[in-house]
Amino acid sequence: MKLKDLVKGLNVVEVEGDMDIEIMDIAYDSRKAKAGSLFVCIEGFKVDGHKFIPQAIENGTRAFLVQKDVDVPEDASVVRVEDTRYALASVADVFFGHPSSRFNLVGITGTKGKTTTTYMIKSILEAFGQKVGLIGTISNMIGHEVLPTDRTTPESYDLQELFSEMVQKNVNSVVMEVSSHALELHRVSCSEYDIGVFTNLSRDHLDFHKTFDNYLNAKIKLFSMCKKGLINIDNEFGPKVVDNAKCEVYTMGIDNKADLRAMDIVHHSDSVDFTVVSPWFTGDVKVNIPGKFSVYNALAAIGSCALMGVPFEYIKKGLEKVTVPGRAEVWISKRLYGND
Known part of the structure; x- marks a missing residue:
């Protein structure tokens, strides 16, 4: 060239x-x-x-x-x-020939929940019959092939090269963690996101961003790069993300009125059940990762997949099967310990 x-x-x-x-x-x-x-x-x-x-x-x-x-x-x-x-x-x-335009691309940003949400989305899309790429903190994956990773979001050249490899290996959708560092340092610039997700925000990473406003504004950049945004409206900074988004916006939450909402939540020691109410469907789901954060992560996964046209039966099936390395894993010894 x-x-x-x-x-x-x-x-x-x-x-x-x-x-x-x-x-x-x-x-x-x-x-x-x-x-x-x-x-x-x-x-x-x-x-x-x-x-x-x-x-x-x-x-x-x-x-x-x-x-x-x-x-x-x-x-x-x-x-x-x-x-x-x-x-x-x-x-x-x-x-690399604009590779991100050749599959569905979902970006997850937020202080917490990015990794679990990406694995949930991957599990749902695989239940739907798709071959899925995953890019994140724990590993990069093409289908079930695990690739090494040294940062949450790769440098821009490495990211486009990985996207190109995913295209060559017939990936249908890619879900990735998008860090505030990556947004600020243009690692994800020129990538074509179909969906962007805001999980939450807390006061972290100020060693890099210097001020909290800089940190928040870095996160908001994703929502000028995607076609549709799904935003946690329960988080105190969710409304500002909504107000500054340049894309079509959908909200999710538990405590506040939202487009996608979790109702009738029942917590168990090793799982959580709830009813999801959305513009597309209403139904009961079970997630084998306990806790309220798991509900928010599941809402993000449900909404992302619904926006991609995945029917509820596959969403339900994918959530029931999901496992995340290092998240809610249990080791049995003389005492019971859980890693969340």
Whole structure:
């Protein structure tokens, strides 16, 4: 693919060199840059990728995407933009052929509940007969194939590469955790979300975001990137997310009036039963993970799958079968312990 085609959608500040150069790969780590690569220089919190341009040049790279003035050989091509983090997401999406447009994509954001909700949605969609991709804290999965993970949401290039692999392996839907870091650092920019879910928000991660308003606003960004949003209206910050969402909004809750609501909740030591009332159906469900948080996570999964057109019988079946590694797992010894 030619460099000019990769950067067509970007707000380019300056261009030097041949824009018809062929790009065979994209790298944001200079150790992986080589002849035919586009080296994207990311200004990190500890390391500035622009400083490693000489190493990339030594490896044979002659195409660079930067946000600073740099010195390169005369035969090099340089595209300068305002923000290379966003640019990396954009060129990766183009390079892999816009893979997120080729399956249903659900993004889950919130302080708690992201992991459990993704596994619930995966279980329901599999009960419905779909092949499902999952991206999250515990692992990445393509169907039942488990892939390694080192962060909640991958870097944008790695994410688009994983999306592309999922397309090649005939995945129908992908459900993923979307961290506030990922939203703020453009790791999920240019991804086409069909559904975004807000589980809850509490005062956390302020070491990165500095203020709580920054943290909340990072979460809200997901709802300008998706077609439909499902928001926990019981959470004290839910109404602000609703007010600032740019998508079609549905609410969920237990205590407050909502589009999707859990009623007649019965808690057991190892499970929870409730009646779900929604615009699409009313019915009884059982989740083999106890606690009130489990009800909220189940509502998020139910609403997401209903918005994708999954009939209630498969939602009910999928929730009854779901298990989440490290969540509500029980070990039997002389005493009974549960990990929630």
